[in-house]
Amino acid sequence: MGILTQISILVLLFEANVLGQDFDLDPDTEPPLVKLPTFSYSVDSGLYYGQYVQYPYECASECFCPPSYPFAMHCDNRNLKIIPNVPHHIRHLYLQFNSIEAVSESSFVNATSLTEINLSHNKIKSSAVDQGVFAKMKNLLKLHLEYNNLENVPAPLPSTLQRLSLGFNQISKLTADAMQNLLNLTMLDLCNNKLTDSAFKGKILLRMKSLMQINLCNNKMKSMPSDLPASLMQLSLENNLISSIPVEYFKKTPNLMSLRVSYNKLQEVPYKVFNLSSLMELNLGHNKLTKAFFIPRSLEHLYLDHNEFVDLNVSLMCPSVDYATPNLLTYIRIDQNKLKDQLNNFVYTCFPRIQNIYYGEQKVVQHYIAPPVYEPVLPRFSEIVPLVPASDPVLVEKEYTYTYTESWYN
Numbered sequence: 368m369g370i371l372t373q374i375s376i377l378v379l380l381f382e383a384n385v386l387g388q389d390f391d392l393d394p395d396t397e398p399p400l401v402k403l404p405t406f407s408y409s410v411d412s413g414l415y416y417g418q419y420v421q422y423p424y425e426c427a428s429e430c431f432c433p434p435s436y437p438f439a440m441h442c443d444n445r446n447l448k449i450i451p452n453v454p455h456h457i458r459h460l461y462l463q464f465n466s467i468e469a470v471s472e473s474s475f476v477n478a479t480s481l482t483e484i485n486l487s488h489n490k491i492k493s494s495a496v497d498q499g500v501f502a503k504m505k506n507l508l509k510l511h512l513e514y515n516n517l518e519n520v521p522a523p524l525p526s527t528l529q530r531l532s533l534g535f536n537q538i539s540k541l542t543a544d545a546m547q548n549l550l551n552l553t554m555l556d557l558c559n560n561k562l563t564d565s566a567f568k569g570k571i572l573l574r575m576k577s578l579m580q581i582n583l584c585n586n587k588m589k590s591m592p593s594d595l596p597a598s599l600m601q602l603s604l605e606n607n608l609i610s611s612i613p614v615e616y617f618k619k620t621p622n623l624m625s626l627r628v629s630y631n632k633l634q635e636v637p638y639k640v641f642n643l644s645s646l647m648e649l650n651l652g653h654n655k656l657t658k659a660f661f662i663p664r665s666l667e668h669l670y671l672d673h674n675e676f677v678d679l680n681v682s683l684m685c686p687s688v689d690y691a692t693p694n695l696l697t698y699i700r701i702d703q704n705k706l707k708d709q710l711n712n713f714v715y716t717c718f719p720r721i722q723n724i725y726y727g728e729q730k731v732v733q734h735y736i737a738p739p740v741y742e743p744v745l746p747r748f749s750e751i752v753p754l755v756p757a758s759d760p761v762l763v764e765k766e767y768t769y770t771y772t773e774s775w776y777n
């Protein structure tokens with residue numbers, strides 16, 4: 368038995384060649400094997416006997432399973448309406464770009480080896496997903512369900528899951544039972560759904576103790592999601608309706624490296640809110656910010672474009688200079704604000720790594736008092752036509768953009 372085990376490892380190396388050959392398949396032999404093919408092997412002669420191979424190659428007729436890697440079943444782009452029966456040995460199942468409407472248990476009765484399913488770009492509705500169909504897959508690591516018509520997370524999900532993509536659906540709520548056992552989930556993508564603040568009630572996210580990345584862009588959230596797990600490193604919240612960040616918000620996520628809150632409604636952020644020791648990327652573009660805030664040492668890229676800054680007070684961003692452990696900021700984007708001048712040169716002292724400050728175009732607002740408009744009043748008996756102001760003087764606000772030229776930099 369020990370020899371056979373060693374041999375099957377050897378056989379692994381030849382797998383591609385061996386599977387490429389034409390072996391006679393006997394339909395009456397034992398059910399397909401889960402693991403790699405095993406071979407009867409004569410130790411004495413040192414030869415393979417091809418006719419004894421228990422060949423695992425079973426594939427749905429609609430799909431393609433590459434001979435060189437028969438554990439993948441490719442069924443994408445085939446105009447399928449129904450998921451074919453998935454053989455026992457299949458680990459990777461590709462069904463993207465079809466017209467599949469339902470996920471029924473009957474397709475998966477034998478499919479216990481699946482580690483990855485791609486069902487993106489289909490027409491799946493929540494009501495047509497069999498209850499618990501995914502939870503039965505005890506080896507599933509990745510599940511792609513983006514670009515469907517789901518209204519709910521297809522709960523329950525297997526606790527083995529590591530990556531879950533649910534973008535571009537119609538999901539408006541998350542339920543505790545859908546999310547509670549996902550202890551190994553590292554990536555959760557829920558961008559382009561209909562999530563509101565109430566979706567995150569009940570410490571739903573807090574339970575995902577391995578979560579490193581959560582994407583919540585293009586939803587309808589008005590505030591920052593509550594109760595994020597401490598493991599989080601990337602938080603993506605672009606294009607929501609968020610208007611504030613609570614002072615202590617990031618205390619629970621000290622490992623955050625990347626924060627994207629562009630295209631929201633932020634007018635102000637608490638001065639020290641981003642004092643995080645690992646933060647490298649901060650994108651606050653397309654908001655209504657006017658006031659500078661503390662920049663942590665670790666930050667490398669700062670995006671403040673399309674805001675309302677009239678100036679960016681570098682002393683506020685950098686209240687003290689530590690020459691021993693300098694700040695790591697290399698890039699600031701600050702175009703499409705209302706800057707009247709370039710940043711104070713102190714910026715190069717405090718952020719010695721700065722390579723580029725992108726000023727681009729600035730919106731300049733000019734105020735002036737428009738003269739009143741005079742209109743002639745028709746005289747009755749007088750020959751002199753008096754001019755009477757028809758309106759009071761008005762304060763006019765005129766906005767135009769101004770591009771800073773190179774000479775600005777020196």
Ligand SMILES: *[C@@H]1O[C@H](CO)[C@@H](O)[C@H](O)[C@H]1NC(C)=O
Binds near residue numbers: 398399452453454473
């Ligand atoms: C499951 O496997 C058994 C045994 O190989 C087979 O008879 C049956 O048709 C399979 N069912 C499906 C739905 O593939």
Ligand SMILES: *[C@@H]1O[C@H](CO)[C@@H](O)[C@H](O)[C@H]1NC(C)=O
Binds near residue numbers: 463487511514
């Ligand atoms: C799954 O399908 C999407 C298309 O929506 C594609 O971008 C992705 O690469 C696929 N994943 C794999 C592993 O093939």
Ligand SMILES: *[C@@H]1O[C@H](CO)[C@@H](O)[C@H](O)[C@H]1NC(C)=O
Binds near residue numbers: 526528551
């Ligand atoms: C979660 O991951 C750990 C470490 O990789 C692993 O030991 C454990 O079996 C996983 N849990 C589940 C339910 O898959």
Ligand SMILES: *[C@@H]1O[C@H](CO)[C@@H](O)[C@H](O)[C@H]1NC(C)=O
Binds near residue numbers: 661
């Ligand atoms: C930032 O946090 C560190 C460590 O938590 C602390 O020592 C430092 O004083 C804080 N800086 C500011 C400006 O609050």
Ligand SMILES: *[C@@H]1O[C@H](CO)[C@@H](O)[C@H](O)[C@H]1NC(C)=O
Binds near residue numbers: 681
């Ligand atoms: C920048 O902020 C500091 C600290 O609040 C303040 O003393 C200083 O006047 C500000 N500078 C400008 C140009 O507003």
